[in-house]
Amino acid sequence: MNADKIPDIIVGRLPVYLRALQGMAEKGMKTTSSQELGENVGISAAQIRKDISQFGEFGKQGTGYSIPYLTDKLREILKVNRMWDVVVVGAGELGHALSRYQGFTNRGFRVVMVFDNDPSKIGNKIGEFTVEDSASMVDRIRNANIKIAMLTVPAAAAQSTTDKLIQAGIKAVLNYAPVSLNVPANVRVQYIDPVTHLQRMTYYL
């Protein structure tokens, strides 16, 4: 299958299915149905069947999905059947929280470096990490062949920092700065801005 042929909106739902399946597995469940999975994630059973069938026939009529099998398949499709090294850029409170977050490793990611340009932060310890000087960031990332960055710098610094990350070979940026980034077509950006989510809800209040 060609990665570009699957609509991104479907790709975006797969991690949610995977998370739900992992939660079911932790509860000791072995099989599930599109109905049950749908109730868990708030998406219709028909949509789930349609989404998953884009990638192959992973369920059986009548018996549903094997949780370990579908989990393995989704991890393979999303390429998280391996560990991805990630850098955190910006060692403020959010950068701290992300660097110490325990929820990455069992889902395919581990933070390996933390950078900041603030002399009062460089050299500080965050758990097992020492905050490194952004001045060495491009070389450090390139030499370690890291492809993913989480960006927690102030909005005003986000674009210039992103430009440096791209220069360093980063291909995926999870941007926590509340600003849209301009990147080349071969670089992916995802945004986490709590206010956009809050405003999407106040519309309905």
Added chain:
Amino acid sequence: MNADKIPDIIVGRLPVYLRALQGMAEKGMKTTSSQELGENVGISAAQIRKDISQFGEFGKQGTGYSIPYLTDKLREILKVNRMWDVVVVGAGELGHALSRYQGFTNRGFRVVMVFDNDPSKIGNKIGEFTVEDSASMVDRIRNANIKIAMLTVPAAAAQSTTDKLIQAGIKAVLNYAPVSLNVPANVRVQYIDPVTHLQRMTYYL
């Protein structure tokens, strides 16, 4: 217009447009075009015109959009032309970061209370806040008539905490716990889980 008639996917883009317009205003810009706004946010000009036209005619052929006028209209549509009180539930590192985040107030939100059930955290200061005991949460939220909560508790506690929040009258939950929540139809949930965003990008790597 009827709020329910506009697809949620369109509603979800309005906060992104609003954020970009506020950024332009901060740079001293007075007018913009759907083309320019589109380049800023990475969405086509045609899509932006279509989205905005769902709510009225806010631009002029040839002269484009007045930034202050469109900003006001979007703030009105999203109901953030007022200040919303928000509670933070879970006073871990992420709860700390959110409680102290400076980027809420100029976009319609202010944190007013922080709760935790951990005796070692209750009573601690986070900036101007004192962490309150979750045992008093339902009464405190109901008495203050607060409608929005940010949830940063562990995954295992997320559903039971949400049930209490709904009991307290909360209608919008921004959930940072990596688990899907079951809520009644009159309650909105938005999810922030960095791993789902990261996995949506690794698919393409």
